[in-house]
Amino acid sequence: MPIPIQQDDDTQTKDGSRGIDATQIAESFPALEHFRVQNIPPAAYYIPDFISPEEEEYLLRKIEESPQPKWKKVGTGRRLQYWGGTMSKNGILLPEALPDFLTSFPNIIERIESFLRVASSAKGKEKMELGMNQVLVNEYLPGQGISPHEDGPAFHPLVATLSLGSHTVLDLHHYINPTSPSPPMIPSNSSTTPEGKTIAAIPLAHLLLMPRSLLVLSSSLYTSHLHSISSTAKDIIVRAPSSNAEGEDRGVMISNTELLGDPDIVDALTRDGRWVGERTKRISLTFRRAEKVLKGGLSGALGKSLGLKR
Numbered sequence: 001m002p003i004p005i006q007q008d009d010d011t012q013t014k015d016g017s018r019g020i021d022a023t024q025i026a027e028s029f030p031a032l033e034h035f036r037v038q039n040i041p042p043a044a045y046y047i048p049d050f051i052s053p054e055e056e057e058y059l060l061r062k063i064e065e066s067p068q069p070k071w072k073k074v075g076t077g078r079r080l081q082y083w084g085g086t087m088s089k090n091g092i093l094l095p096e097a098l099p100d101f102l103t104s105f106p107n108i109i110e111r112i113e114s115f116l117r118v119a120s121s122a123k124g125k126e127k128m129e130l131g132m133n134q135v136l137v138n139e140y141l142p143g144q145g146i147s148p149h150e151d152g153p154a155f156h157p158l159v160a161t162l163s164l165g166s167h168t169v170l171d172l173h174h175y176i177n178p179t180s181p182s183p184p185m186i187p188s189n190s191s192t193t194p195e196g197k198t199i200a201a202i203p204l205a206h207l208l209l210m211p212r213s214l215l216v217l218s219s220s221l222y223t224s225h226l227h228s229i230s231s232t233a234k235d236i237i238v239r240a241p242s243s244n245a246e247g248e249d250r251g252v253m254i255s256n257t258e259l260l261g262d263p264d265i266v267d268a269l270t271r272d273g274r275w276v277g278e279r280t281k282r283i284s285l286t287f288r289r290a291e292k293v294l295k296g297g298l299s300g301a302l303g304k305s306l307g308l309k310r
């Protein structure tokens with residue numbers, strides 16, 4: 001890639017909307033299936049170099065320059081921003097206008113939507129119509145992560161995350177089914193959610209997310225699995241399990257090696273059996289569609305009465 005920007009008026013589609021005309025280029029465009037991460041539950045798609053380094057730099061600057069009150073702090077000290085509005089306690093988006101850096105140059109929302117629409121329709125499948133209306137920006141300093149969680153039913157079960165600045169490793173987790181007999185090998189340090197569901201102690205899979213890549217999580221990976229990022233400053237990726245290393249030094253095997261599009265990493269894995277990456281500051285943008293949106297905009301008083309999270 002990078003996926004082309006659609007800005008010119010002559011790229012308007014028949015219905016007047018901007019973007020790639022699916023019927024024109026579906027044939028020549030790689031099908032979404034091409035980006036599918038293999039051997040994990042359906043479905044994750046990893047698209048390397050979804051944006052250019054210049055676009056990455058521009059987005060990083062715009063996010064950094066956002067007014068101070070836009071930054072919120074979570075318990076662990078990590079910072080985040082919500083664009084497009086915040087969610088009420090009962091899962092309704094209290095909408096706000098999205099900023100120009102997401103809607104015009106580099107036109108990233110439309111580009112993600114066009115990509116998914118075109119790529120998913122390449123084999124005559126039903127087109128994905130998303131209508132992304134909220135963008136969550138997360139900042140991670142080296143050593144910061146996010147504990148295992150689900151993004152929840154308030155959002156359409158397809159989210160796209162753009163990584164900027166640094167690589168990271170996203171861990172995918174599954175629940176241990178309480179109704180099936182306990183397998184003898186379940187490690188005793190598996191954790192339990194507030195709802196009493198048990199999360200398997202060992203992640204189901206690891207995905208290396210490089211800067212400028214787009215990760216799409218959908219269907220059962222969205223609805224019945226969890227994801228997390230470990231609070232580490234260094235990632236060790238290995239080609240095969242190693243028995244002579246302890247703890248974190250053991251490294252992890254990733255499920256998206258073939259999709260990385262990064263010869264240096266693939267070479268290191270082939271030559272040395274491992275790749276070590278020191279994390280730097282990472283900004284992620286998660287694009288999603290809140291299913292329920294408050295009609296008629298938001299007045300401060302109404303927002304408060306709905307339990308607006310700020």
Ligand SMILES: O=C(O)CCC(=O)C(=O)O
Nearest residue numbers: 136138146151161284286
């Ligand atoms: O930073 C990421 O890649 C994931 C963020 C995330 O899972 C979330 O904020 O819900």
Ligand SMILES: [Fe+2]
Nearest residue numbers: 149150151227
């Ligand atoms: Fe999440």
